[in-house]
Amino acid sequence: MTRTSADLIADRTRLLGAKVTTFYEEPVHLVRGEGVWVWDADGRQYLDCYNNVPHVGHCHPKVVEAVATQAATLNTHTRYLHEGILRYLDRLTASFADPLSMGVLTCTGSEANDLALRMAEAVTGKRGIIVTDHTYHGNTTAVAALSRTNPPKTGDGSHIRHVPAPDSYRPLGGQAGAAHARAFAAEVQRAISDLEEAGHGFSCMMLCPFFANEGFPDLDPGFLAPTEAAIRAAGGVLIADEVQPGFGRLGSHMWGHQRTVCAPDIVTLGKPMGNGFPVAGVITSPAVMEAFQETFRYFNTFAGNPVACAAAEAVLDVIEEEGLMARAADVGAYAKTAMQQLAAQHAVIGDVRGAGLFCGVELVTDRASKAPAAAFTTRMVDALRQDGILLNRLGIHYNTLKIRPNLQFSRAHVDQMVEALHRALQNTPIQA
Amino acid sequence: MTRTSADLIADRTRLLGAKVTTFYEEPVHLVRGEGVWVWDADGRQYLDCYNNVPHVGHCHPKVVEAVATQAATLNTHTRYLHEGILRYLDRLTASFADPLSMGVLTCTGSEANDLALRMAEAVTGKRGIIVTDHTYHGNTTAVAALSRTNPPKTGDGSHIRHVPAPDSYRPLGGQAGAAHARAFAAEVQRAISDLEEAGHGFSCMMLCPFFANEGFPDLDPGFLAPTEAAIRAAGGVLIADEVQPGFGRLGSHMWGHQRTVCAPDIVTLGKPMGNGFPVAGVITSPAVMEAFQETFRYFNTFAGNPVACAAAEAVLDVIEEEGLMARAADVGAYAKTAMQQLAAQHAVIGDVRGAGLFCGVELVTDRASKAPAAAFTTRMVDALRQDGILLNRLGIHYNTLKIRPNLQFSRAHVDQMVEALHRALQNTPIQA
Numbered sequence: 001m002t003r004t005s006a007d008l009i010a011d012r013t014r015l016l017g018a019k020v021t022t023f024y025e026e027p028v029h030l031v032r033g034e035g036v037w038v039w040d041a042d043g044r045q046y047l048d049c050y051n052n053v054p055h056v057g058h059c060h061p062k063v064v065e066a067v068a069t070q071a072a073t074l075n076t077h078t079r080y081l082h083e084g085i086l087r088y089l090d091r092l093t094a095s096f097a098d099p100l101s102m103g104v105l106t107c108t109g110s111e112a113n114d115l116a117l118r119m120a121e122a123v124t125g126k127r128g129i130i131v132t133d134h135t136y137h138g139n140t141t142a143v144a145a146l147s148r149t150n151p152p153k154t155g156d157g158s159h160i161r162h163v164p165a166p167d168s169y170r171p172l173g174g175q176a177g178a179a180h181a182r183a184f185a186a187e188v189q190r191a192i193s194d195l196e197e198a199g200h201g202f203s204c205m206m207l208c209p210f211f212a213n214e215g216f217p218d219l220d221p222g223f224l225a226p227t228e229a230a231i232r233a234a235g236g237v238l239i240a241d242e243v244q245p246g247f248g249r250l251g252s253h254m255w256g257h258q259r260t261v262c263a264p265d266i267v268t269l270g271k272p273m274g275n276g277f278p279v280a281g282v283i284t285s286p287a288v289m290e291a292f293q294e295t296f297r298y299f300n301t302f303a304g305n306p307v308a309c310a311a312a313e314a315v316l317d318v319i320e321e322e323g324l325m326a327r328a329a330d331v332g333a334y335a336k337t338a339m340q341q342l343a344a345q346h347a348v349i350g351d352v353r354g355a356g357l358f359c360g361v362e363l364v365t366d367r368a369s370k371a372p373a374a375a376f377t378t379r380m381v382d383a384l385r386q387d388g389i390l391l392n393r394l395g396i397h398y399n400t401l402k403i404r405p406n407l408q409f410s411r412a413h414v415d416q417m418v419e420a421l422h423r424a425l426q427n428t429p430i431q432a
Numbered sequence: 433m434t435r436t437s438a439d440l441i442a443d444r445t446r447l448l449g450a451k452v453t454t455f456y457e458e459p460v461h462l463v464r465g466e467g468v469w470v471w472d473a474d475g476r477q478y479l480d481c482y483n484n485v486p487h488v489g490h491c492h493p494k495v496v497e498a499v500a501t502q503a504a505t506l507n508t509h510t511r512y513l514h515e516g517i518l519r520y521l522d523r524l525t526a527s528f529a530d531p532l533s534m535g536v537l538t539c540t541g542s543e544a545n546d547l548a549l550r551m552a553e554a555v556t557g558k559r560g561i562i563v564t565d566h567t568y569h570g571n572t573t574a575v576a577a578l579s580r581t582n583p584p585k586t587g588d589g590s591h592i593r594h595v596p597a598p599d600s601y602r603p604l605g606g607q608a609g610a611a612h613a614r615a616f617a618a619e620v621q622r623a624i625s626d627l628e629e630a631g632h633g634f635s636c637m638m639l640c641p642f643f644a645n646e647g648f649p650d651l652d653p654g655f656l657a658p659t660e661a662a663i664r665a666a667g668g669v670l671i672a673d674e675v676q677p678g679f680g681r682l683g684s685h686m687w688g689h690q691r692t693v694c695a696p697d698i699v700t701l702g703k704p705m706g707n708g709f710p711v712a713g714v715i716t717s718p719a720v721m722e723a724f725q726e727t728f729r730y731f732n733t734f735a736g737n738p739v740a741c742a743a744a745e746a747v748l749d750v751i752e753e754e755g756l757m758a759r760a761a762d763v764g765a766y767a768k769t770a771m772q773q774l775a776a777q778h779a780v781i782g783d784v785r786g787a788g789l790f791c792g793v794e795l796v797t798d799r800a801s802k803a804p805a806a807a808f809t810t811r812m813v814d815a816l817r818q819d820g821i822l823l824n825r826l827g828i829h830y831n832t833l834k835i836r837p838n839l840q841f842s843r844a845h846v847d848q849m850v851e852a853l854h855r856a857l858q859n860t861p862i863q864a
Binding site: 003005008009011012014015016017019020021022024027028029030031032033038051053054058059061063064067068071072073074075076077078079080081082083085086089090093101102103104107108109110111114115118119139140141142144156201270271275276277278279286289290292293294296297298299300301302303305307308 | 435437440441443444446447448449450452453454455460462463464465466472483485486490491493495496499500503504505506507508509510511512513514515517518521522525533534535536539540541543546547549550571572573574576588625702703707708710711718721722724725728729730731732733734735737739740754833840855
């Protein structure tokens with residue numbers, strides 16, 4: 001007998017605790033997924049416009065087959081020799097520019113970022129870290145402390161400095177383009193000086209090159225150039241967290257930092273890497289790796305095991321064989337145009353942004369003042385869920401609809417999503 | 433064409449770095465596993481007496497089937513409702529005494545321990561941590577800092593205190609039994625006082641209740657009673673790291689802390705939980721969970737996903753259906769007797785210890801002085817590998833053979849292993 005949502009919610013409170021949240025006012029009880037679709041326990045079908053973990057499609061048969069076959073063959077750790085991790089890292093590192101040619105595999109993006117911070121510390125001998133004030137880099141003690149949106153109430157964060165998240169809709173100092181880039185770099189420079197004065201020294205800046213959690217601002221290629229120059233001048237390390245933009249999602253490039261045009265010393269990978277199998281990693285240069293291995297010992301039992309690498313390699317296969325990066329470019333551009341047309345009909349859409357299959361609209365109560373329509377955005381998300389469309393909101397003001405479907409998304413799916421957006425915009429009252 | 437071990441070692445140096453080590457002087461290139469057996473690329477078969485991750489047997493068909501079926505059905509995160517995590521936590525928590533009734537799933541034991549430290553901090557408002565001087569609790573920044581055997585060269589460890597690892601072969605103060613227990617508790621009390629005087633306050637003691645990395649000393653049930661009393665009196669939290677002894681390995685009990693007779697506030701789980709699928713977790717009481725959720729936000733994308741829970745539930749099924757805990761008790765006792773008989777023939781065996789399928793012998797150059805035969809132990813491990821027996825060494829002096837096979841190990845496998853041990857003890861020179 002299928003249990004009701006109320007039963008499951010009660011069980012969650014009893015077993016997971018009262019504060020473990022679900023998406024949506026009325027949570028969705030999922031039982032099946034395929035391609036861009038998921039189904040709930042009542043057989044209702046939803047268009048998944050949100051989940052980036054099943055990067056090449058929910059339950060992609062090629063990835064499932066790779067996992068099943070390898071799990072039935074061998075699954076041990078990397079203290080034995082195995083081709084899997086080597087073949088995968090060879091293929092993966094080929095997608096990065098020199099000198100990013102080495103890797104450490106982990107199980108989660110959080111573990112990858114936690115490790116990247118230690119790599120920076122090993123290189124610089126310093127502990128000071130700079131991040132934006134609206135970022136999220138994971139859940140370990142070391143990286144959870146970076147988050148200002150949900151800061152831990154205890155622990156030592158004295159070595160962390162926050163800079164204002166870039167916002168192309170409301171740029172620092174009111175200027176777009178190169179002035180915006182310089183204003184951001186000036187904030188980073190101030191933070192570097194502050195860390196040095198406080199005695200922590202400057203170790204690294206960690207950033208998502210797409211600034212995904214910050215609301216994926218539309219930034220010029222080269223936006224990060226003055227910031228990178230400031231980091232280099234101070235002897236610091238640049239870490240690109242590619243957990244969200246990586247693996248071809250942005251359409252134009254395999255990695256977010258290639259689109260933004262910067263040269264990180266360390267790149268971290270996560271969510272989409274194994275299409276749901278827990279695999280993640282850090283890519284870096286021989287010089288950084290050597291400094292890291294001189295300073296820290298690291299071994300991760302599950303990481304890089306033959307099953308994880310089989311899943312990850314199958315993901316690369318599918319991206320290539322099915323041309324999913326080009327598809328992300330085409331479908332993403334189509335979606336952006338459709339949303340711009342929608343903006344012509346709905347004044348609440350203040351901005352349309354994104355790249356490839358990571359895009360969305362920022363909702364405002366007034367285009368002149370750009371006042372965020374945050375509560376309205378939440379109601380939109382719930383209305384869309386009721387209409388069979390799963391997406392969510394994010395950004396500095398939590399008023400940006402986050403459209404981040406897997407790479408099987410097509411123009412027909414965009415049409416269906418945009419029609420639903422139109423209905424929800426028409427039917428959702430601006431004031432609750 | 434199968435690549436040679438030399439090719440793979442060169443690739444590892446190029447892709448993973450020069451300091452990523454393998455087991456054994458001549459690393460093993462594994463290609464297949466089944467039950468207690470693994471095979472190398474040349475078709476040679478090895479008896480795996482070491483790996484605890486494939487807990488119910490390498491590539492157990494029931495676990496492989498559970499993973500394959502669920503991976504083909506649905507794999508999303510826990511912000512949607514799904515029965516998998518709830519059914520699993522219901523079954524899992526039933527194996528713990530009250531009030532340990534709630535859980536957080538993670539992907540790795542390191543993540544679980546990292547989280548447990550934050551739970552203790554949330555409960556106590558303090559940061560001071562006590563561990564033994566020969567422990568290892570994982571690889572995140574926060575838990576890697578606990579290890580004194582391979583301490584990071586940088587970072588802040590001022591809030592950590594180490595107590596001497598219990599050693600039943602060379603007990604503190606020279607006395608066994610209750611006196612040993614009191615001597616250990618006195619060290620813990622000293623560390624508590626020191627943390628309080630230093631201004632850190634006392635948050636928690638984290639320990640493996642089987643003291644696995646310390647060399648699994650033979651301790652009386654109740655050994656931890658005076659230590660637990662000291663922790664309670666100081667308002668601290670006791671964390672039991674069950675990553676190694678848990679899931680019935682010890683034969684007599686499902687969990688190490690049940691055998692050692694202590695009542696941890698928090699229990700962490702890892703390696704064997706998913707038979708190789710990356711799943712781990714923290715079990716605690718409603719009171720600790722509430723304090724944690726008040727203080728920290730935690731979400732882990734891959735953790736507790738339907739595939740992870742399917743793997744973990746299949747492991748519980750197999751343990752029950754195949755009576756693997758009783759088997760661990762029977763085969764482990766048989767192995768211990770066989771090794772005691774071996775000790776009668778080989779003076780280099782100073783001590784035979786263990787419980788269930790976690791046992792071994794401590795090797796000494798002289799029984800009177802108990803001088804560790806560490807280099808000899810390393811040569812033994814390599815000789816056994818050449819003879820088709822995979823195991824390893826650990827302990828305070830790295831002179832203890834670590835026998836920790838999966839739970840499909842039988843009396844016949846013990847016979848084969850002990851015959852090989854006998855050969856290796858006869859043929860390995862005491863001096864290199």
